[in-house]
Amino acid sequence: MMEEKSTQNLFSLEGKLAFITGGGSGIGLAIAKAFISSGARVIIAGRREEVLQEACNELGENSGYEIIDVTDFSRMPGLSKRVIAHYGRPVNVLVNNAGIHLKKFALETSPEEFENVLRTNLTGAHALNNELLPDMIEGGGGSILMISSMAAIYGIPQVIAYSAAKSGMAGMVRTLAIELGPRGVRVNALAPGFIETAISQKAMSNDPKRKEKVLSRTPLGRFGLPAEVAAAAVFLSSDAASYITGATLAVDGGNSIGF
Ligand code: NAI
Numbered sequence: 001m002m003e004e005k006s007t008q009n010l011f012s013l014e015g016k017l018a019f020i021t022g023g024g025s026g027i028g029l030a031i032a033k034a035f036i037s038s039g040a041r042v043i044i045a046g047r048r049e050e051v052l053q054e055a056c057n058e059l060g061e062n063s064g065y066e067i068i069d070v071t072d073f074s075r076m077p078g079l080s081k082r083v084i085a086h087y088g089r090p091v092n093v094l095v096n097n098a099g100i101h102l103k104k105f106a107l108e109t110s111p112e113e114f115e116n117v118l119r120t121n122l123t124g125a126h127a128l129n130n131e132l133l134p135d136m137i138e139g140g141g142g143s144i145l146m147i148s149s150m151a152a153i154y155g156i157p158q159v160i161a162y163s164a165a166k167s168g169m170a171g172m173v174r175t176l177a178i179e180l181g182p183r184g185v186r187v188n189a190l191a192p193g194f195i196e197t198a199i200s201q202k203a204m205s206n207d208p209k210r211k212e213k214v215l216s217r218t219p220l221g222r223f224g225l226p227a228e229v230a231a232a233a234v235f236l237s238s239d240a241a242s243y244i245t246g247a248t249l250a251v252d253g254g255n256s257i258g259f
Pocket of ligand 1: 021022023024025026027028045046047068069070071095096097099100120147148149150191192193194195196197198199200
């Protein structure tokens with residue numbers, strides 16, 4: 001809560017322990033950097049140890065990593081207690097950023113492919129929430145941030161599974177915000193527009209028309225940078241946002257309201 005803090009340090013993340021899935025690359029890594037600059041300790045989580053190790057070398061002493069595959073639910077139990085044993089406190093900022101993209105028309109997307117995208121982007125976040133939340137609540141509460149997408153806001157062709165997953169997040173945010181507000185946990189989503197990372201390059205590659213379409217409806221006239229998404233993540237995870245829960249903030253250069 002904000003009453004004891006001066007306006008100057010409301011945006012500080014000092015004293016917070018953040019857990020960021022997919023924190024070894026792209027937007028997740030940018031969020032990790034911004035969190036550390038704002039005073040947090042950060043655990044980046046993902047599947048590839050070398051990538052995480054390299055990222056931690058870059059992030060410095062206030063970072064650590066956990067090897068997890070968010071789709072491997074059977075390996076979630078015990079994670080929160082491991083974190084407490086290692087870092088001396090429970091996670092109080094969780095960023096569900098891990099995601100995969102699949103660019104295919106609906107009629108070409110098999111149910112298995114569809115389910116696979118949902119499992120990573122949506123069910124994996126649910127599994128991790130459930131593992132980390134009890135200790136977060138007992139430790140005094142915190143904040144969960146889901147990384148959504150424009151695919152949850154308007155119709156985009158060839159992203160049926162991704163769009164279903166990110167739209168599902170909107171429901172998760174609402175239900176969790178209602179259930180967890182009284183227990184001291186805020187739950188919000190960030191909806192990045194078109195940001196320059198590997199995942200978006202894959203979606204745009206060999207598709208100049210799609211790229212042109214994106215830029216033509218983006219009032220700021222350019223793609224976004226991971227650091228610009230990260231700045232909003234700092235805000236929503238900080239005490240400056242202490243009265244914000246259940247919200248989705250677009251970080252999109254105006255793309256979602258563009259003509
Ligand atoms: P990225 O591919 O660099 O990041 C995704 C991260 O998730 C990677 O580090 C990857 O290893 C990790 N990941 C994937 N499956 C995983 C699993 N099963 N277990 C653990 N980690 C796993 O791409 P980017 O762009 O940084 O994406 C981050 C998030 O932002 C994603 O949720 C994506 O959907 C979302 N997003 C990205 C946009 C963009 O334009 N780049 C736009 C809107 C949303």
